[in-house]
Amino acid sequence: MTSNPSKRRKIVKKFVDEKKQIIRLGFPSISTKFAEFPIDIAADIGCEVIKEFLRLHRGLDFELVMIEQDSKVLNAFELKWKEIKDDLDAFKFQTKNGNLLQLKSDFGIECRFIVAETTWRMKPGTNQLNKQIFDAVGSRLHEELKRLYPNPGVVGEAYPVQIPKDSDLHIDEGIEQIIFVVSPNMNPSRPDPVSLGKAKELLKKTYHSMLNAFWELKIGQEYRPITTKKEKGSAFDILMKSASKSSFKTSAESSKRILPKVGGKGWTNVLLPYCQSPETFPKSEVYYYDDELVIIYDKYPKAKKHLLVIPRKYIDNIEELKKQDLQLVRALKEKGQCVIEKMKQENPKLFFRMGFHAVPGLRQLHMHVISQDFISPSLKHKKHWNSFTTEFFKDAEEIEKILEERGEIKFNKEYYENLLKSPLKCHLCDTKSIKFIPDLKKHLEEHWNES
DNA sequence: GTTCTAGAAC
DNA sequence: GTTCTAGAAC
Incomplete structure (x- = not known):
């Protein structure tokens, strides 16, 4: 480009x-x-x-x-x-x-x-x-x-x-x-x-x-205070709706939503309210929602654009996915792709990956949609970097394929957690070695400025 | 998941 | 002096 x-x-x-x-x-x-x-x-x-x-x-x-x-x-x-x-x-x-x-x-x-x-x-x-x-x-x-x-x-x-x-x-x-x-x-x-x-x-x-x-x-959008109803029929809604031809679920489906078991440390549950009542959050947090899924901005983005696509039905993590959830995974992918297209329209320099962490830190299945610049003040640790640039990050494509072929997903926790400790390595080029995060960040800025 | 801290390592 | 690592608290 x-x-x-x-x-x-x-x-x-x-x-x-x-x-x-x-x-x-x-x-x-x-x-x-x-x-x-x-x-x-x-x-x-x-x-x-x-x-x-x-x-x-x-x-x-x-x-x-x-x-x-x-x-x-x-x-x-x-x-x-x-x-x-x-x-x-x-x-x-x-x-x-x-x-x-x-x-x-x-x-x-x-x-x-x-x-x-x-x-x-x-x-x-x-x-x-x-x-x-x-x-x-x-x-x-x-x-x-x-x-x-x-x-x-x-x-x-x-x-x-x-x-x-x-x-x-x-x-x-x-x-x-x-x-x-x-x-x-x-x-x-x-x-x-x-x-x-x-x-x-x-x-x-x-x-x-x-x-x-x-x-x-x-940025030319209408601000929606929480007491007023969401407007229908904007160009954005049309773009998002256009994707859901195959698997639009009715509210009958969402009413069958299984409630999560209480438990886990407080902070592991932060995604749940978005699934249960996305309408109560401001537009600055919730990018989009419908009966089937909700898309939010990651609270600590690790790149210029970093969003989470989350099913509204409670599914704790990828290992809970069954073959019958294939349609859901495809829906997440499809909507994720819409987000990517929209973001690329706004900034053609951006390119993206979407996928899941092999060992997630938060409850409720969530798919990351993240631009590959990785320029963000919230990217601070080796763990952050490796979670998006090593095998620890599983492309949505791959998850779909495994589910199709094997009907279930199982990852070796210890192996993947060890990957987070790998030495830093640029995801775009073969630079000899980058030892420190601050150096990596400078290097990433150079890639961005050259692109 | 984050933030904060102390101590080690560079 | 800067940065990393690990652990605790949230």
């Missing part, structure tokens, strides 16, 4: 265009004003979530801007950020002392998206900033909010709304959407106060929702 010069030019041009146009999110500190959440803890939580978000999205085309009138709050965030920011580019998250609604006129920083706090009713004027926004946009804003979100808002969720093109906020400030967040309250004289413990958890959730909403809007 790199030999095609016109295609390559297109990629480069797209990159330059995106670089020119930086999409920004402007937001205030959440819950530290009227909600009386302790400032230092808020800064800890806010900065951690921001850090996690920047890690996940290492693009160059966006920026986060926190803008606050209260310099005590700003200082707390600045200090905390300095402490934890690691190698994350400073310019992707900046702080400013001023008014969120005058970022462009005061600082020349245009934010296409801004955040404002609200309460579960989403009524106008619940706080100062909120009031200024409703004053500036007029009654149309409240009507639009009511239309989009007829049900009460959930604390911790984000509710984006477009503002009219003829409003001053759009014309003067370049603001396109306001992401309203229902933030936790600790002030006993305001509605629904919660304890510090609960508020911490909810504040974290609020920052997550805010950033997820921003990200989805930025």
Whole structure:
């Protein structure tokens, strides 16, 4: 694909265009004003979530801007950020002392998206900033909010709304959407106060929702708060549905779902909730689901793109597969292939493998769909590397074949676990020897840049 | 599965 | 000084 010069030019041009146009999110500190959440803890939580978000999205085309009138709050965030920011580019998250609604006129920083706090009713004027926004946009804003979100808002969720093109906020400030967040309250004289413990958890959730909403809007997808129904008929749904010609299972099948035995260490069960109720997770975690399977983003991706395709029926691991599960394995493969095609459309440089770990660490059968760049901050240990680049990784193709021929799958645990200790070896070339993970990571970057 | 830590090895 | 390894806790 790199030999095609016109295609390559297109990629480069797209990159330059995106670089020119930086999409920004402007937001205030959440819950530290009227909600009386302790400032230092808020800064800890806010900065951690921001850090996690920047890690996940290492693009160059966006920026986060926190803008606050209260310099005590700003200082707390600045200090905390300095402490934890690691190698994350400073310019992707900046702080400013001023008014969120005058970022462009005061600082020349245009934010296409801004955040404002609200309460579960989403009524106008619940706080100062909120009031200024409703004053500036007029009654149309409240009507639009009511239309989009007829049900009460959930604390911790984000509710984006477009503002009219003829409003001053759009014309003067370049603001396109306001992401309203229902933030936790600790002030006993305001509605629904919660304890510090609960508020911490909810504040974290609020920052997550805010950033997820921003990200989805930025990449042109509609953000779906957990209280609203999933939309049908998008181009994406059509692409995914088109694959399931042979083995579409009805809900009668899924109702027969066998429940897993309780047990195992807590962390081994983390995949189960996704199978049982995928609809309760945000789009940022669940990529796709239907009656038969669910596709999620790996929480600790070991490459630029790393997803898990999981059957919704409970199957503990590959060794539990029987010949009658062949159709299921084929369905996983088929949907995995759809994901790959979609991802390759977005970035033609990517190429993929899909398959299973011979000895998985988590309960519930899961097929990895992983791009072969292996560039990711979550790839840290030899074990990670070897689990995807040695025989330990079993291609879906192979599993299908074994199941077809032998009707069951059995792997020697000890043999495969020992493979994880093998010396590091590049999966793309015969480099003499790479001793350390940091060297391997540098080497992988070179491969990526050359591709 | 991850994170954190201590001590060993390079 | 950096990186690895192994073990504990979650």
